[in-house]
Amino acid sequence: MLANSGDTAWVLASAALVMLMTPGLAFFYGGMVRSKSVLNMLMLNFIALAVITILWMLFGFSLSFGNDVGGGLLGNLDWAGLTNGVGKLAGFGTDDAPWPGGDALPVLAFVMFQLMFAVITPALISGAIADRAKFWAWVVFLVLWATIVYFPVAHWVFSFDGFIGPNSSGGWIANDLKALDFAGGTAVHINAGAAALALAIVLGRRKGWPREIHRPHNVPFVLLGASLLWFGWYGFNAGSALGAGDLAGVAFTNTTIATAAAVLGWLITEQLKYGKPTTLGAASGAVAGLVAVTPACGYVDMWGALFIGLIAGAVCALAVSLKFKLGLDDSLDVVGVHLVGGLVGTLLIGFFSKVSVNTASVGSDGLFYGGGLTQLGRQAVAAGAVLLYSFVVTLIIGFLIKFTIGFRVSEEAEVVGIDEAEHKETAYDFGGIGGGGSAEGLKPAATKAATAESLERSKA
């Protein structure tokens, strides 16, 4: 068996596209916070690229995609360190069900593609704890959460029997339950959304919330971030076909249609409820549509995508107000967009699934195509299992951090601004007395090289 060069090229390009989603998410979130905490928000996301990559190399990929250790719960450590992957191919299938592509992918191309999913999933959670989390506590959380929550769940959902080696065995949701999740409605979005709910509980409300709500400091950033997410999402969804063929085209088309429909769904809901279509709503609608179509894009036809998008846009637009009723400061609506959007997409597969769209589908037709309730039941079990596991374990990890090293900055740091308190930086240098004018003397000036030592002590 040889690597198919076209498929390999598409998967590598998709990996790069998905990589761009994390900085895109950083700007999507960063625009929504106040100017005194935008750097911290960007950093919570960007650091995931660094931390998760190293974990992925050391043991993350192996726990996710290594041969199953039993029960479809976790992979073994065969691929730890990744050096074993050099020169190896993935995509074998089993004797009963050969890999449909016929050709294979270099293991390392697949490793990099899946890495980017592992990076963005925990990054998504950060929106729930904006403005108030200690940076290093977040890094500890990333390590624990990826190891205990993401890697196992990715194994359940993404690891197919026979894919990583001949007759290897994978996760229980993909192979035993036969729930359909094309690109991560459960493993990525329900997973991150449930974790966001747990962390919002652990960290508590921001000072003043909800008496005073905070206006997004840069709505253009939000739209720019959403656009980068949309662009990168083509790698996420169409790349999940793991080949440059018809199925990638289907996923690409469905992704576009559902996202467009969700923008309209959100804006129409806003117009009816508040009387104005907002820019923040358009950006949020696009993300809600992308989330909802993620699990479905390889299993439904274009009508399915249209309805999934419309429903997701409208439902998420209503869901983001729930946090005020619950009194829960999920600051940037990770629950309202990712958990709710992920549930909408995962469950609607039970209605819109069409086996003829994807011949490799292990599922059955949905309720609307004569398949009865079989697939809907599987979808609900998969969604419920991931939601429950992620929520409970995240709650435990969160409280563990809170009661040991502490998860939240001091009240003073929160008021002054977390950028200054946690990073000794300020995002913007304009406005205020002397800003841009001739009164240079009033501006803070660089007076010395930054060292931890005082300038006096470094003289010798």
Next chain:
Amino acid sequence: MKLVTAIIKPFTLDDVKAALEQVGVLGMTVSEVQGYGRQKGHTEVYRGAEYSVDFVPKVKLEVLVDDALGDKVVEAVVEAARTGKIGDGKVWVTPVETVVRVRTGERGTDAL
């Protein structure tokens, strides 16, 4: 001498400035300020959450004039800044004890 202070809607500044030049005003100081009067602020909506903006952006204009010019300046500002809608602003006049031109040390009306 008088100090004429006006709080006006930002977009009327160009008209006010032109009107003041017409009546012979040679200099002025403007600053961007925020505040509210009877119109109060406005509300914005972000993902369904209402955000009330209490303070509205305004321009504050300060002009030092000779006693004789005071009324004409007030009239010029009021005329140019009026839109007839709520939130047009206010103009007030205060007496000024002395004025010094920093460059030459001239005092009083010579310094205007």
